[in-house]
Amino acid sequence: xxxxxxxxxxxxxxxxxxxxxxxxxxxxxxxxxxxxxxxxxxxxxxxxxxxxxxxxxxxxxxxxxxxxxxxxxxxxxxxxxxxxxxxxxxxxxxxxxxxxxxxxxxxxxxxxxxxxxxxxxxxxxxxxxxxxxxxxxxxxxx
Amino acid sequence: xxxxxxxxxxxxxxxxxxxxxxxxxxxxxxxxxxxxxxxxxxxxxxxxxxxxxxxxxxxxxxxxxxxxxxxxxxxxxxxxxxxxxxxxxxxxxxxxxxxxxxxxxxxxxxxxxxxxxxxxxxxxxxxxxxxxxxxxxxxxxxxxxxxxxxxxxxxxxxxxxxxxxxxxxxxxxxxxxxxxxxxxxxxxxxxxxxxxxxxxxxxxxxxxxxxxxxxxxxxxxxxxxxxxxxxxxxxxxxxxxxxxxxxxxxxxxxxxxxxxxxxxxxxxxxxxxxxxxxxxxxxxxxxxxxxxxxxxxxxxxxxxxxxxxxxxxxxxxxxxxxxxxxxxxxxxxxxxxxxxxxxxxxxxxxxxxxxxxxxxxxxxxxxxxx
Numbered sequence: 001x002x003x004x005x006x007x008x009x010x011x012x013x014x015x016x017x018x019x020x021x022x023x024x025x026x027x028x029x030x031x032x033x034x035x036x037x038x039x040x041x042x043x044x045x046x047x048x049x050x051x052x053x054x055x056x057x058x059x060x061x062x063x064x065x066x067x068x069x070x071x072x073x074x075x076x077x078x079x080x081x082x083x084x085x086x087x088x089x090x091x092x093x094x095x096x097x098x099x100x101x102x103x104x105x106x107x108x109x110x111x112x113x114x115x116x117x118x119x120x121x122x123x124x125x126x127x128x129x130x131x132x133x134x135x136x137x138x139x140x141x142x
Numbered sequence: 143x144x145x146x147x148x149x150x151x152x153x154x155x156x157x158x159x160x161x162x163x164x165x166x167x168x169x170x171x172x173x174x175x176x177x178x179x180x181x182x183x184x185x186x187x188x189x190x191x192x193x194x195x196x197x198x199x200x201x202x203x204x205x206x207x208x209x210x211x212x213x214x215x216x217x218x219x220x221x222x223x224x225x226x227x228x229x230x231x232x233x234x235x236x237x238x239x240x241x242x243x244x245x246x247x248x249x250x251x252x253x254x255x256x257x258x259x260x261x262x263x264x265x266x267x268x269x270x271x272x273x274x275x276x277x278x279x280x281x282x283x284x285x286x287x288x289x290x291x292x293x294x295x296x297x298x299x300x301x302x303x304x305x306x307x308x309x310x311x312x313x314x315x316x317x318x319x320x321x322x323x324x325x326x327x328x329x330x331x332x333x334x335x336x337x338x339x340x341x342x343x344x345x346x347x348x349x350x351x352x353x354x355x356x357x358x359x360x361x362x363x364x365x366x367x368x369x370x371x372x373x374x375x376x377x378x379x380x381x382x383x384x385x386x387x388x389x390x391x392x393x394x395x396x397x398x399x400x401x402x403x404x405x406x407x408x409x410x411x412x413x414x415x416x417x418x419x420x421x422x423x424x425x426x427x428x429x430x431x432x433x434x435x436x437x438x439x440x441x442x443x444x445x446x447x448x449x450x451x452x453x454x455x456x457x458x459x460x461x462x463x464x465x466x467x468x469x470x471x472x473x474x475x476x477x478x479x480x481x482x483x484x485x486x487x488x489x490x491x492x493x494x495x496x497x498x499x500x501x502x503x504x505x506x507x508x509x510x511x512x
Contacts, residue, residue, distance in 0.1 A: 127265060128268055
């Protein structure tokens with residue numbers, strides 16, 4: 001009876017240790033995945049629009065690493081939620097920065113077209129004035 | 143940046159209030175979220191980004207509850223999540239706004255592009271018009287200059303004819319000074335025509351003609367005295383007789399200025415605008431050339447004419463070419479070039495009243511009698 005109880009206790013302990021190892025590995029894997037996703041986003045951010053947000057993610061991932069080491073799984077997973085939400089925000093901010101860059105480019109092109117149109121109007125006025133002068137001279141028989 | 147400032151301000155204010163009530167101060171993150179919820183854009187995204195706003199709202203509630211229970215780390219965590227969701231919603235909304243602005247600008251740009259293309263087309267048309275007008279002005283000026291130069295050339299030809307008359311009385315021998323002036327003025331006139339100075343050319347040509355006439359007048363009495371008048375008469379008579387025997391022409395004696403000339407019109411010698419003699423009339427010209435070659439003391443003036451069929455600007459040049467064609471023929475038959483002068487007279491002295499008649503496309507050979 002005693003032997004049986006000891007065996008049962010040992011198995012329970014083993015299972016507990018094994019689960020703890022599995023959770024630890026899972027947390028590390030999540031940190032690694034989130035870290036590479038962050039690096040990818042950083043690479044995509046050509047205009048540097050999300051430097052602050054990315055820096056925050058890195059801080060939170062460091063906090064998550066520390067929490068994992070201290071086996072604070074709940075704290076770790078809460079930080080993951082925050083990082084994931086922030087990664088979505090980063091994604092949208094990058095899209096926005098691209099849209100704004102494109103819009104700025106459009107504005108510059110439009111301004112350039114306006115200048116060209118203005119100068120074309122001026123040229124037309126000049127040529128028409130010249131035509132009027134030539135016509136008048138022709139009528140006067142010059 | 144503006145949001146951050148507001149957030150910091152609010153944080154101080156709210157923290158102070160919270161301390162006064164016995165609660166721990168609200169975490170900075172919660173204060174920030176609260177201030178963001180006061181922004182103008184908040185109400186708009188409530189409708190357009192409903193799901194994200196619902197999530198943000200839930201996190202905000204949880205953050206407040208945690209703060210009430212003095213679980214500050216939990217409150218901070220939910221406040222951060224709420225802020226992230228709200229910012230994501232605002233970012234999505236800004237994306238929509240930017241896309242709309244971009245679309246509107248693209249439409250404006252298209253309109254401007256069309257306006258620009260239209261302007262370019264109008265400029266092209268206006269430039270073409272101006273170009274054509276300038277061409278007309280230039281052509282007119284060129285034609286005027288050509289006309290003036292042609293007139294000057296005509297004056298020079300007249301002066302050369304007068305020179306030939308003077309030559310017929312050996313003016314170079316009997317009036318050498320006047321004759322030298324005549325030659326100098328003729329060179330001057332020709333040079334002026336070459337350089338396009340019609341005014342100077344005309345002036346010099348007029349002066350040259352006056353000198354030629356003066357040389358002729360001064361020389362003739364001396365010349366006549368020097369020659370036996372009977373010999374002269376005999377030679378004149380012989381020439382007239384032989385000229386009258388040429389088929390197809392009717393010579394007449396005319397007094398022109400101080401000279402007596404045998405005038406022989408060759409009617410209808412040319413056709414249209416042509417300057418080549420008609421084959422059927424060439425025999426008359428050959429016979430006259432042979433006659434002049436046989437009598438080397440006579441000088442000859444060939445006047446070319448056109449009918450009204452020839453356009454006005456070309457009449458002088460074509461009539462000049464016609465006279466020159468006949469002169470060349472005479473020279474080819476042995477008449478020395480110093481005895482021959484050619485002049486284009488255009489439509490002067492019509493031979494036929496019907497102005498466009500081919501009869502008027504003629505030459506008139508004037509042999510200056512001795």
